[in-house]
Amino acid sequence: MILGWSTVGLLSRLITKREAVRRQIEIISSACSYCISSSYSQIMGTSHNPCSTDWEHRIFAVDANPSLGYPEPFYFTSLTNKDRASPATSNEWPMLAHGGIALSVCITDPFPVSAARLHRSLGQQLAQLFSGTCHVLRLLSYLPQDPYASLLRGFFICDPQNCTSTQHRLKHLLSEHRQHISSFTYQQKPQGGIWQNVLELNGGEQEMEEHWQVVRMGEPDPSPFALNILHTAVYYSLSSTRAVLLQCSACIPEAARILELLDKCDTSAKKGRFPVIVIEGLDATGKSTLTESLKDSLKATLLRSPPDCISKWRKTFDDEPSLIKRAYYAAGNYVGACEIAKASMNSPVIVDRYWHSTAAYAIATEIVGSVHSLPPCHHEVYQWPRDLLRPDLVILLTVSDEERMRRMRGRGLEETKEEKELESNTMFRLKVEEAYKRIENPQCVIIDASPAKEMVLKETLNVVRKHCVI
Template identity: 55%
Template sequence: MLHPGRLLRLTLLPRSLSAMAAPPAGASGQCFAAEGPGPDLVCFTLSASSSGRPEPRCFVPAPGRCYSLCVPAAPSVPAARLHRRLQQRLRQEPFGRCQVLGLLCYGAQAALEKGFLIQDPQGGPETERALEELLRGLGELPPPLGVYEAGERGELWQCLWALRGAGGRELLHRARVVAAEEPPLHPAVPGLRHAAVFHSLEAARSVVEQCTSFIPEATAVLDLVDKCPKHSKKGEFPVIVIEGLDATGKTTVTQSIKNSLNALLLRSPPACVSQWRKTFDVEPTLIRRAFYALGNYIVASEIAKASTESPVVVDRRYRCEFRYPTYLHIGKITIIKYWHSTAAYAIATEISGKVQNLPPTHHEVYQWPEDLLKPDLVLLLTVSPEERIRRLQGRGLEKTEEETELEANSLFRQKVEESYKRMENPGCQEVDASPSREEVLRTVLYLIKKHCGSL
């Protein structure tokens, strides 16, 4: 429970100051979920009543203090860049002594906001001054500053202040903070299809379009997309997707096919956009995911052509063509890492906490985009965590933030794998990639023959 003498300061970035000027009518309005170091969310809400439910659990005991900064989580590039700017700034001094956690602001009448809960174990004035300076530097109309203070009977109140010029403040509203139960769905679930997992070309394209003024390569990506058919259609031969976490053997499997069948491999993402991966990998997740989503549509146009003209296997580093031996009786075929990986990593990143927080089975977020070329078979390669670590040692490859998180965080890895397994239309068929290369290859070829031999 909250210590009676403790102070919690919360900063919000609402859609407008007028929307926040009046106190909420009850605890069913604006809600908050602090993403703590453990798997559970700490949820609380605002109430106009001075009595009722207890205060929420907190992270830092007195004399420590907590602060937070939030921005809208809508699919807006300016909001995503502001969130990234705050994230980077909070990694610098004088915030080095603080622990920064995720914070979500949500409600029935309000769009999701994302931010950071800054835990200052010392509770000194330096952190508060630095945060206020940071907020005032964001623009002409700084985000409001919510100050959470203990009342006479130990209850917790929110005083929302608008920051004015010359260090002044104006009180917007005052409301009590009370504990709340975790919502049935993780607060980020409703917005996944709009800001994380793109289910149409236009949704991803609209994000990249917002980047052309500060990412010159964005224009080149859009030009490539515009040259692709609106709805790429597969040819008469099957399309096979090989998915899996890093170091599960995706490249080994395709190389095994190459060696045993005299095959060549086609790079994915395609070479025409992979040259810009480093540029987009350092951008906020919204921009990065939109880039890779458009890459899927570009690849789809290549798959459509390959499945009618020439046999091709696709991996991330090699390019070539091949024909399967006649005993498979499937002719031309395409193998590629595709949409499932883009979606699985996005879902696992956005949904904090335990695996149970993921969207439920059969949720719409797991459905294949209607305007993206669909594969005939998806194989999900899996190995034990210990085997993955062994294979990763000494690879020395550059990693995105999500890949680094995957390597360090077992819970995140579990969420990625579970997201893969919940994909539908088409779903993933698991393949144990732990045995020898020869055994895994036999399994893969058997599954291809079983599911695609008659296509």
């Protein structure tokens, strides 16, 4: 069979565009799946929660908030489930003292992106609704037999005055999202014990009879806060990064553009024969100055994270919930890895920030409280992703707090939310630095960047020669 030139040309164009077509199919499929699920819930008009029958077997974790008077996390579970968890020293609930009441809100939306957006929106509304009357804390819960797949996020509301309007206002706020929300109340009964009752969100005045007794417990293993990092804050594979970007690409066009860039990258490319050196550190520790000096001294290629090709969308993703924001930075690492692999074929490569920054800031943000609240050393949250190109050397620059603050004030540049947090919150700064130091494979080599830039460069070059073949 002989084909005409026009037919051949058409087939050629179709083959060339097949990847673009596949991408569009994936995006449309993701959007359709979300729409079908949402339409189903609206048509049925009832709460659809696959975990609803398992509430009695869940472990709940209320996060610390020292500024509100809760210095340590608070854990509890059903009385029938207590033997499976570590015991607590007492069953006293400070938030229920003197007749107080507590309420929990769990988001059960099965779609991670829409669940994350709902979580952020509700958090903002709850803080505004109960400002000055109730304390709103972060809540996590999971099933011990399936902790990874069953993790849910939400809020724990402490009402020390037990105001009659609290439940009514909460119901009114949650009723719009009742198909993706489960809510409970907690009260100490006169006959003793703490009881968890389902808060009906269907608009009726009569409460459901479903209730059970709950007890405090010690810190569970695995920690729900560490689980939350592993599944919503730090990405340990390209596939998990892509999954989130694909799901949100229907509502965030820039996510689709990043997926297209990832499709064009050879994310499995190996590092070339020249060394790859990453410079890490908090803002205003001298990273930019040092990376430029190293570039000249080593005749190296200088790259930055996020890469230039996606940095123009940074503001868009910084305004999104953590799940989406962190996916953007993770994607930046994988796109950057392709550039690193290519550049290291011809010269040494200096990288201004890489995966250490992505992970350290996320871990410090998700863990409330002091440095002691961070997951212990050698925990899996500190492990380098197996499918991401590894550098030969990672250098962490540190300076004294006084020097760093002086540099921050002298920069006169627009600060990100996290940069402002670093400037105002000493505890957050300490957590970020400690998370940097705990990341493994590779670990950071720490250099004091307080001296003059010439001295810092000299020490850095000594470290580079010690660890790399230049």
